[in-house]
Amino acid sequence: xxxxxxxxxxxxxxxxxxxxxxxxxxxxxxxxxxxxxxxxxxxxxxxxxxxxxxxxxxxxxxxxxxxxxxxxxxxxxxxxxxxxxxxxxxxxxxxxxxxxxxxxxxxxxxxxxxxxxxxxxxxxxxxxxxxxxxxxxxxxxxxxxxxxxxxxxxxxxxxxxxxxxxxxxxxxxxxxxxxxxxxxxxxxxxxxxxxxxxxxxxxxxxxxxxxxxx
Amino acid sequence: xxxxxxxxxxxxxxxxxxxxxxxxxxxxxxxxxxxxxxxxxxxxxxxxxxxxxxxxxxxxxxxxxxxxxxxxxxxxxxxxxxxxxxxxxxxxxxxxxxxxxxxxxxxxxxxxxxxxxxxxxxxxxxxxxxxxxxxxxxxxxxxxxxxxxxxxxxxxxxxxxxxxxxxxxxxxxxxxxxxxxxxxxxxxxxxxxxxxxxxxxxxxxxxxxxxxxxxxxxxxxxxxxxxxxxxxxxxxxxxxxxxxxxxxxxxxx
Amino acid sequence: xxxxxxxxxxxxxxxxxxxxxxxxxxxxxxxxxxxxxxxxxxxxxxxxxxxxxxxxxxxxxxxxxxxxxxxxxxxxxxxxxxxxxxxxxxxxxxxxxxxxxxxxxxxxxxxxxxxxxxxxxxxxxxxxxxxxxxxxxxxxxxxxxxxxxxxxxxxxxxxxxxxxxxxxxxxxxxxxxxxxxxxxxxxxxxxxxxxxxxxxxxxxxxxxxxxxxxxxxxxxxxxxxxxxxxxxxxxxxxxxxxxxxxxxxxxxxxxxxxxxxxx
Numbered sequence: 001x002x003x004x005x006x007x008x009x010x011x012x013x014x015x016x017x018x019x020x021x022x023x024x025x026x027x028x029x030x031x032x033x034x035x036x037x038x039x040x041x042x043x044x045x046x047x048x049x050x051x052x053x054x055x056x057x058x059x060x061x062x063x064x065x066x067x068x069x070x071x072x073x074x075x076x077x078x079x080x081x082x083x084x085x086x087x088x089x090x091x092x093x094x095x096x097x098x099x100x101x102x103x104x105x106x107x108x109x110x111x112x113x114x115x116x117x118x119x120x121x122x123x124x125x126x127x128x129x130x131x132x133x134x135x136x137x138x139x140x141x142x143x144x145x146x147x148x149x150x151x152x153x154x155x156x157x158x159x160x161x162x163x164x165x166x167x168x169x170x171x172x173x174x175x176x177x178x179x180x181x182x183x184x185x186x187x188x189x190x191x192x193x194x195x196x197x198x199x200x201x202x203x204x205x206x207x208x209x210x211x212x213x214x
Numbered sequence: 215x216x217x218x219x220x221x222x223x224x225x226x227x228x229x230x231x232x233x234x235x236x237x238x239x240x241x242x243x244x245x246x247x248x249x250x251x252x253x254x255x256x257x258x259x260x261x262x263x264x265x266x267x268x269x270x271x272x273x274x275x276x277x278x279x280x281x282x283x284x285x286x287x288x289x290x291x292x293x294x295x296x297x298x299x300x301x302x303x304x305x306x307x308x309x310x311x312x313x314x315x316x317x318x319x320x321x322x323x324x325x326x327x328x329x330x331x332x333x334x335x336x337x338x339x340x341x342x343x344x345x346x347x348x349x350x351x352x353x354x355x356x357x358x359x360x361x362x363x364x365x366x367x368x369x370x371x372x373x374x375x376x377x378x379x380x381x382x383x384x385x386x387x388x389x390x391x392x393x394x395x396x397x398x399x400x401x402x403x404x405x406x407x408x409x410x411x412x413x414x415x416x417x418x419x420x421x422x423x424x425x426x427x428x429x430x431x432x433x434x435x436x437x438x439x440x441x442x443x444x445x446x447x448x449x450x451x452x453x454x455x456x457x458x459x460x461x462x463x464x465x466x467x
Numbered sequence: 468x469x470x471x472x473x474x475x476x477x478x479x480x481x482x483x484x485x486x487x488x489x490x491x492x493x494x495x496x497x498x499x500x501x502x503x504x505x506x507x508x509x510x511x512x513x514x515x516x517x518x519x520x521x522x523x524x525x526x527x528x529x530x531x532x533x534x535x536x537x538x539x540x541x542x543x544x545x546x547x548x549x550x551x552x553x554x555x556x557x558x559x560x561x562x563x564x565x566x567x568x569x570x571x572x573x574x575x576x577x578x579x580x581x582x583x584x585x586x587x588x589x590x591x592x593x594x595x596x597x598x599x600x601x602x603x604x605x606x607x608x609x610x611x612x613x614x615x616x617x618x619x620x621x622x623x624x625x626x627x628x629x630x631x632x633x634x635x636x637x638x639x640x641x642x643x644x645x646x647x648x649x650x651x652x653x654x655x656x657x658x659x660x661x662x663x664x665x666x667x668x669x670x671x672x673x674x675x676x677x678x679x680x681x682x683x684x685x686x687x688x689x690x691x692x693x694x695x696x697x698x699x700x701x702x703x704x705x706x707x708x709x710x711x712x713x714x715x716x717x718x719x720x721x722x723x724x725x726x727x728x729x730x
Contacts, residue, residue, distance in 0.1 A: 208452025301618035311609040
């Protein structure tokens with residue numbers, strides 16, 4: 001039976017899925033800018049701004065659904081979570097932008113800043129995978145997929161701490177490089193966090209339980 | 215925890231002739247709380263609430279099995295005085311039913327029936343209960359006027375005052391607002407929340423939002439069975455039973 | 468039909484009105500009932516009617532209460548209801564004969580107000596039961612439910628919250644029963660009245676005169692029918708006035724109650 005709220009929920013979901021794809025794309029692009037010397041900072045910035053705009057749209061439409069339809073149970077959980085997920089996507093976009101901004105501002109050459117002990121490629125690939133999985137989990141309301149983010153988040157955390165330790169040692173690279181790398185891993189860790197929040201929100205939609213995947 | 219229950223039903227079943235209206239419902243009613251009973255039409259909620267004050271005995275071929283406990287005592291025991299039961303467990307009906315007497319006489323009806331004839335006492339009782347029902351300010355200057363001249367919402371509050379006048383412990387409400395406009399409904403809903411300080415309330419409603427607004431605990435009935443019971447917050451945020459979920463999100467019923 | 472009624476009324480009024488005066492109403496019959504008044508008949512009718520109602524009202528109302536409030540739907544109730552309807556259809560002469568056999572002869576009450584009242588009681592009982600039933604049924608179920616839900620007993624509910632609202636209907640029925648009882652002739656002739664009894668009855672076991680029977684005697688048994696004709700018409704007029712005004716009052720009560728009914 002089709003309810004009035006279903007139309008609104010469908011519209012909301014569509015925007016959210018679009019956001020997910022955009023977030024994935026933006027984050028991926030920002031990593032490329034940093035690790036592969038791709039010159040597309042403008043696109044990342046645009047992506048981030050769009051994500052903020054879409055997040056606000058989601059919020060407004062969610063509030064309208066609440067005011068009109070007094071949703072309960074799974075509808076309510078869905079709407080609440082969508083607002084949260086939208087915010088998390090927009091944050092991912094923001095960090096992506098931060099990464100490219102730092103890169104551009106400090107004007108570094110990654111070749112000079114590379115440190116073998118710093119697994120930047122591995123980390124960024126893993127984080128991208130996390131974002132990918134979270135977007136997929138949202139699309140499919142897949143709680144098993146969401147659950148896998150927990151282990152990955154743990155791994156990212158470990159890598160972050162190791163990087164932190166490493167970057168605070170005396171190093172053969174310039175201060176600029178240290179700062180750039182530090183900020184990069186910091187942003188990676190934050191994006192990973194938000195991906196795991198998204199996973200938690202998906203689990204909440206489906207089971208109603210509040211879990212912590214971190 | 216168990217002895218803190220105000221009322222409790224144990225495997226309560228009610229049938230009318232061949233039709234089984236309620237099947238083995240075991241439900242807890244906690245004191246000084248509002249328990250809402252929701253469910254689609256025909257699920258037995260009216261029959262259920264009428265079992266709590268033995269009003270379903272008015273139907274000719276009603277058969278009741280199981281127990282209904284009030285403060286631990288089974289109200290269906292032969293020795294339980296049904297008139298005392300109905301003093302302790304009052305009822306408000308779906309359609310306001312003031313008697314065609316004056317406002318004063320409506321509220322005084324119960325006390326008079328139970329032997330109170332002293333005018334001073336009756337005056338006190340009438341004023342006190344009209345105040346409790348938040349009707350005093352609107353009728354204080356015309357207690358002698360006919361109750362039939364009041365608006366629907368006022369009439370329902372009068373019925374509440376009338377029920378309160380016999381000093382019940384539990385108040386049963388069978389869809390009390392379904393014949394009223396939204397403003398009158400809102401007044402009665404706040405009245406309900408105020409009443410639980412001194413009374414226990416059980417309310418049957420077909421309006422889920424009302425149940426969500428007004429109750430502390432919610433019971434969902436379907437086809438005569440108790441499907442789910444819990445804290446209203448939990449039931450409306452995360453119902454355990456799929457049927458409950460489908461009903462409260464409007465997927466059926 | 469209306470014309471016939473008018474003709475009838477005209478005959479009675481024109482022939483009877485001349486006879487009516489205060490003496491007529493307060494004097495006893497004289498000279499073989501060709502002169503004098505009809506006072507004993509008036510008194511007798513009053514006694515008979517009062518006696519009838521004294522039995523019929525409580526029994527009728529109680530029966531109606533039982534049928535409406537207590538009896539369970541079923542064959543038993545249906546039988547009773549059809550018995551009441553049948554009783555209502557019995558010709559009054561049969562009532563009279565029955566009363567003669569049972570009360571006058573078998574129970575040895577003799578020709579008396581008691582026998583007459585009991586006979587008339589059976590005759591008017593269906594009227595009161597029907598009116599009371601209808602009145603009780605017209606009281607909404609919600610009144611009873613509301614009262615019971617406050618902890619009132621069934622009897623208390625009926626007494627305080629049902630019967631008072633059925634009163635106008637019961638009253639109407641009673642007045643109609645009174646009118647009926649006052650006008651019946653055959654039953655009282657067979658059980659209660661005498662052709663001539665100048666003194667007023669002293670107890671319920673005494674026989675009496677009555678308006679309805681008086682008309683019959685005057686028209687058929689008077690030693691001098693022609694002379695008594697004026698008195699006959701006068702008696703008819705008195706009885707008619709009583710009966711018609713009672714009916715009128717009943718109608719007025721019923722109409723007013725219907726209009727005032729605010730539930």
